[in-house]
Amino acid sequence: MSDRKPTQPEQLTDRLFATERNPEDFRFDASVARVFPDMIRRSVPGYTTIIPMIEVITEQYVQPGSHCYDLGCSLGASTLAMRHGIPYGDCTLVGVDNSGAMIERCEHYIALDDHELPVTLRCEDILATELSQASVTTLNFTLQFVPPEQRLDLLTRIADATLPGGVLILSEKIRFEADSEQDTQTRLHHEFKRANGYSDLEISQKRSAIENVLIPETLSAHRERLMNAGFDQVLVWYQCFNFVSMLAIKNP
Numbered sequence: 595m596s597d598r599k600p601t602q603p604e605q606l607t608d609r610l611f612a613t614e615r616n617p618e619d620f621r622f623d624a625s626v627a628r629v630f631p632d633m634i635r636r637s638v639p640g641y642t643t644i645i646p647m648i649e650v651i652t653e654q655y656v657q658p659g660s661h662c663y664d665l666g667c668s669l670g671a672s673t674l675a676m677r678h679g680i681p682y683g684d685c686t687l688v689g690v691d692n693s694g695a696m697i698e699r700c701e702h703y704i705a706l707d708d709h710e711l712p713v714t715l716r717c718e719d720i721l722a723t724e725l726s727q728a729s730v731t732t733l734n735f736t737l738q739f740v741p742p743e744q745r746l747d748l749l750t751r752i753a754d755a756t757l758p759g760g761v762l763i764l765s766e767k768i769r770f771e772a773d774s775e776q777d778t779q780t781r782l783h784h785e786f787k788r789a790n791g792y793s794d795l796e797i798s799q800k801r802s803a804i805e806n807v808l809i810p811e812t813l814s815a816h817r818e819r820l821m822n823a824g825f826d827q828v829l830v831w832y833q834c835f836n837f838v839s840m841l842a843i844k845n846p
């Protein structure tokens with residue numbers, strides 16, 4: 595580490611899907627990492643509310659001497675929210691992401707944040723990362739990218755690692771049982787994107803790119819699986835259109 599003060603990474607506007615491109619599955623590569631703060635803010639309704647609430651929720655559930663995890667941390671927005679909600683110096687905070695481009699930039703954002711609690715970043719698969727003594731774990735729009743058949747295993751490992759009274763904050767894009775609601779909520783989401791300056795071409799090319807990699811499930815599927823994984827209570831604390839955030843709680 596050099597002594598030079600880290601400089602703010604450049605903040606770029608997401609124009610990745612603005613011109614006609616070959617159909618290709620969406621990946622969290624360097625081009626996405628560069629524009630990610632702009633992309634996620636303009637694409638996910640409620641993201642700018644959910645991030646500060648992760649700090650509030652963390653503060654409520656963090657336990658002294660415990661471990662806190664942000665799984666799929668990207669550039670560390672949710673990690674930093676957790677950091678600011680942890681008042682105990684003997685806690686550890688770990689951010690995990692398997693995108694090298696994300697982790698590299700995340701290091702800059704963590705270094706820029708003036709706070710004494712160290713953050714450990716792991717560039718690895720969340721399906722293999724070691725978890726223990728967890729009071730607060732966050733999956734902020736990450737589980738949706740894990741193949742559905744691997745989701746129960748991951749959630750079971752998280753629930754097993756969670757201390758009594760600990761929680762999982764799970765934010766996801768969801769789908770709806772009724773076609774009519776699915777259509778309406780999707781239209782409203784696309785209107786949100788349009789209001790944020792995305793064109794019809796950008797919206798439709800992004801939609802195709804994420805189709806095979808972001809697999810949304812219904813709220814009841816999420817609830818049922820979280821309970822099967824070993825959590826005792828599941829509640830929705832936020833919803834805007836087809837984006838929700840849940841809290842899965844282990845009884846004290």
Ligand SMILES: C[S@@+](CC[C@H](N)C(=O)[O-])C[C@H]1O[C@@H](n2cnc3c(N)ncnc32)[C@H](O)[C@@H]1O
Pocket residue numbers: 622634665666667668669670671672690691692693696718719720721733734735736739740
């Ligand atoms: C939508 S982003 C998460 C946003 C971030 N949590 C935030 O609040 O700003 C999803 C992230 O999950 C990561 N990811 C997806 N599958 C993963 C896996 N199996 N292991 C590790 N990271 C994964 C991606 O690389 C990406 O950075």
Ligand SMILES: O=C(O)C(=O)C[C@]1(C(=O)O)C=C[C@@H](O)C=C1
Pocket residue numbers: 633634637638735767800801804808
């Ligand atoms: O559903 C969409 O249209 C999105 O663009 C959503 C979403 C997400 O939820 O993660 C997809 C990929 C990027 O990470 C940013 C936003």
